[in-house]
Amino acid sequence: MENVVLIVHLILALALIGVVLMQRSEGGGLGMGGGGAGVSGRAAATALGKVTWILAIAFICTSISLTIIAAQKSAGGSVIDRLGDVTAPEAVQEESATDTLLPPAEGDDAPLVPSAD
Numbered sequence: 299m300e301n302v303v304l305i306v307h308l309i310l311a312l313a314l315i316g317v318v319l320m321q322r323s324e325g326g327g328l329g330m331g332g333g334g335a336g337v338s339g340r341a342a343a344t345a346l347g348k349v350t351w352i353l354a355i356a357f358i359c360t361s362i363s364l365t366i367i368a369a370q371k372s373a374g375g376s377v378i379d380r381l382g383d384v385t386a387p388e389a390v391q392e393e394s395a396t397d398t399l400l401p402p403a404e405g406d407d408a409p410l411v412p413s414a415d
Contacts, residue, residue: 299367300364300367300368300371303360303363303364303367304364306360307357307360307361307364310353310356310357310360311357313353314350314353314354314357317346317349317350317353318350320346321344321346321347321350
């Protein structure tokens with residue numbers, strides 16, 4: 299179910315981008331330009347404007363539904379619960395690892411060979 303909603307969500311996103319790019323620019327971006335019809339309180343509702351609203355509402359609905367689906371899937375556990383399965387290395391292994399990090403003794407002329415862990 300989640301995959302179906304996700305695919306619909308992606309299609310809505312692409313359609314919304316396409317519809318917004320097809321709309322006519324009114325030249326009022328970032329407050330530039332001025333006067334004329336751009337000052338009026340409400341612009342004329344075009345067909346592309348209505349489609350944009352419909353796609354935006356559908357996009358928000360699919361976003362909310364994806365959030366609800368993800369919350370239901372993760373309600374069973376926590377990340378911290380999953381960390382409890384990891385076992386810590388034993389102290390004996392840590393002590394032996396520190397012994398190999400010490401420099402060689404003064405009388406030890408043997409070459410140092412790296413060991414693979």
